[in-house]
């Protein structure tokens with residue numbers, strides 16, 4: 001790879017670094033792990049490979065639109081956005097920084113290693129307020145289909161849990 005190609009890839013990564021998750025603006029798309037790769041094509045343009053989170057999640061459309069806007073704003077209008085469906089996104093791709101941001105935002109992050117392919121049952125959620133595991137699921141669907149609503153039995157706070165997939 002020559003320096004120009006590396007420089008261009010860096011510019012693309014930088015342009016999308018701060019794009020937030022449309023559903024949880026406290027974390028970025030990079031935290032979420034949906035941006036799989038940035039490639040600079042032989043014609044000098046480039047493409048971004050994005051794996052959608054939950055199938056049918058309306059956020060997918062918003063994610064593409066927000067990445068498009070960020071690229072256009074950075075003068076990278078010729079960069080293509082391509083969806084990659086395989087392998088499917090898993091909550092295991094959420095970065096440690098992303099998990100910490102979710103917790104700070106009041107959402108119990110998915111446990112690493114509990115994602116797709118794990119044979120483990122999901123354990124109790126850890127309360128983002130008081131760290132108690134004395135929690136119960138109230139509803140399989142929280143504020144969005146991607147989250148479940150839980151309640152802490154120690155501090156009585158309800159909270160969203162990011163579902164593991």
Ligand SMILES: [Zn+2]
Nearest residue numbers: 127130152155
């Ligand atoms: Zn609690």
